[in-house]
Amino acid sequence: MDIRKVEERFFECLMVASTVVILLTLCLIVGTIAVRGLPAMNLAMITQTPKGGFYLGKEGGILNAIIGSLYLASGAVVIAALLSLPVVLYLNVYAKKRSRLAALTRFSLDVLWGVPSIVYGAFGFTVMLLMGLRASLLGGIITVALLILPIMARAIDESVRMVPEHILEASYALGATRFETAFTVVVRQSLPGILTAILIAFGRGIGDAASVIFTTGFTDSIPYSLFRPAATLPLAIFFQLGAPIAEVKERGYASAFVLTVIILVISIASRLISRKLTKHVVR
Amino acid sequence: METHSHLQVRDLNVFYGKQHALKNITVDIPNRSTTAIIGPSGCGKTTLLKSFNRLIDSVEGVRFSGSVLVDGEDILDPKAEVTHIRKKMGLLSQRPSPLPMSIYDNVAYGPRMHGLRKKKELDEIVEHYLKEASLWDVVKDRLHSPASRLSIGEQQRLCLARGLAVKPQIILGDEPTSALDPMSSQRIEKHFSELKRQYTVIIVTHILRQAKRLADYVIFLYLGELIEAGPAQELFDNPKEDLTKDYVRGVIS
Numbered sequence A: 001m002d003i004r005k006v007e008e009r010f011f012e013c014l015m016v017a018s019t020v021v022i023l024l025t026l027c028l029i030v031g032t033i034a035v036r037g038l039p040a041m042n043l044a045m046i047t048q049t050p051k052g053g054f055y056l057g058k059e060g061g062i063l064n065a066i067i068g069s070l071y072l073a074s075g076a077v078v079i080a081a082l083l084s085l086p087v088v089l090y091l092n093v094y095a096k097k098r099s100r101l102a103a104l105t106r107f108s109l110d111v112l113w114g115v116p117s118i119v120y121g122a123f124g125f126t127v128m129l130l131m132g133l134r135a136s137l138l139g140g141i142i143t144v145a146l147l148i149l150p151i152m153a154r155a156i157d158e159s160v161r162m163v164p165e166h167i168l169e170a171s172y173a174l175g176a177t178r179f180e181t182a183f184t185v186v187v188r189q190s191l192p193g194i195l196t197a198i199l200i201a202f203g204r205g206i207g208d209a210a211s212v213i214f215t216t217g218f219t220d221s222i223p224y225s226l227f228r229p230a231a232t233l234p235l236a237i238f239f240q241l242g243a244p245i246a247e248v249k250e251r252g253y254a255s256a257f258v259l260t261v262i263i264l265v266i267s268i269a270s271r272l273i274s275r276k277l278t279k280h281v282v283r
Numbered sequence B: 001m002e003t004h005s006h007l008q009v010r011d012l013n014v015f016y017g018k019q020h021a022l023k024n025i026t027v028d029i030p031n032r033s034t035t036a037i038i039g040p041s042g043c044g045k046t047t048l049l050k051s052f053n054r055l056i057d058s059v060e061g062v063r064f065s066g067s068v069l070v071d072g073e074d075i076l077d078p079k080a081e082v083t084h085i086r087k088k089m090g091l092l093s094q095r096p097s098p099l100p101m102s103i104y105d106n107v108a109y110g111p112r113m114h115g116l117r118k119k120k121e122l123d124e125i126v127e128h129y130l131k132e133a134s135l136w137d138v139v140k141d142r143l144h145s146p147a148s149r150l151s152i153g154e155q156q157r158l159c160l161a162r163g164l165a166v167k168p169q170i171i172l173g174d175e176p177t178s179a180l181d182p183m184s185s186q187r188i189e190k191h192f193s194e195l196k197r198q199y200t201v202i203i204v205t206h207i208l209r210q211a212k213r214l215a216d217y218v219i220f221l222y223l224g225e226l227i228e229a230g231p232a233q234e235l236f237d238n239p240k241e242d243l244t245k246d247y248v249r250g251v252i253s
Helices: A003-040 A043-047 A063-094 A100-114 A117-130 A137-160 A165-173 A178-189 A191-207 A233-242 A246-277 B045-052 B082-087 B103-113 B119-132 B152-164 B182-195 B208-214 B232-237 B242-249
Strands: B007-016 B019-029 B034-038 B062-070 B089-092 B170-174 B200-204 B217-222 B225-231
Touching: A003 A246, A043 A063, A043 A246, A063 A100, A063 A137, A063 A178, A063 A191, A063 A233, A063 A246, A100 A137, A117 A137, A137 A191, A165 A178, A165 B089, A165 B152, A178 A191, A191 A233, A191 A246, A233 A246, B007 B045, B019 B045, B019 B225, B034 B045, B034 B182, B034 B208, B045 B062, B045 B170, B045 B200, B045 B217, B082 B089, B089 B152, B103 B119, B103 B152, B119 B152, B152 B182, B170 B182, B182 B200, B182 B208, B208 B232, B217 B232, B217 B242, B225 B232, B225 B242, B232 B242
Parallel strands: B034 B200, B034 B217, B089 B170, B170 B200
Antiparallel strands: B007 B019, B007 B062, B217 B225
């Protein structure tokens, strides 16, 4: 047989194999969590706080951690978005194309992206100690905001960079200022990318344990104040899986299942919303 | 449209980095007529056009000297109000560039930005200028659908309506038909030939026949220099310069 055809077949098989590995990994993860977690899953898990004492208890649920995580991730996403959108618009609309400051900013964001989350946790904790604060929901929100800021900013940046130059020119030619162009034209054109970036950042924020372990703490009650510790799902899973009691361990898988479902629901919802919001995008 | 806008270019030099893109251009653009800027590719046609509304500002490493006077005001003065200058000119670019919003919002974009908020007035403006661009009948039932769903030719007419809606005195066309099919080109050309009654029209084109059809006045550029400028008839029938002669006859292109 022709050697080029063999080559073609070989690499095609390789690519298909890689794809299958990725899909299988996802299925296995979801499968494992479902198989091990579903038996411990019940309505109480998502409607009650932990009961029954020792190690988060065998009774009740993880409502404290669900609410805590949603508060934490939402707060962090809002703060990160408020910071990253101006940065990205500055880099793309205001700064010159070959500006050193822009290059430095992008580089810094890339470096920050690579900093492990435990380092953010330690940093946040140190700052909080210096300021005389203790573990609290607010501390966690700020720390997680810093953690997801580079991810969100760079993801938004990549989509804003794709806005064609001629669209900007059209807006300028009509007498628009750069501010008007940035917030009407650029934001609208890159809305799908912005929403995806926010979603990725949310997923990263809600799933991270290391950054919240010192800064947010843990509690059995539903968070009611920004200045009190709050429970989070990743930590709940961590404690439950680390427990020496079989029933509690199983509940850890159920918690992981809840976390996965939350991320899945938000992914799907945001995709539906973005389809609605993006019909005006110029392709 | 009572004001007499007069566009005068004096000793205009434009550099892109080390490249000298326009050399000592001095020319007066006649009012309420169509001026065509012609010349081979890369001769500085678009640069000249874009210096009229300072869109060259966004080009990296650009420097300019000399002056472009609009109603006696030097728009190349660093202190000049750019948004105000641009409002006086409508630009139609090579490829239609609808903004990522609805048809209605595209036309209303300029007026809104310049302070108009009343819905009734905006409705009137949108209808008026869409009619002006003979697009109203096509889009009146789907004003709120995305502008990007229109055909390329319709998009260009939308851009025309959008440009006219800021009530400019000068219309700039940067090869506005080059991306269009023959039918759409014809329609845009027809609009341009009517526009000169109300506006001062300046059009860049590399199509000699189009220049002959549309222009009252012609500017011929070659390698960044203004070789010859004059009434269209004269320049096409009796070019003074040899380079113009060669270009008009198609010897150089």
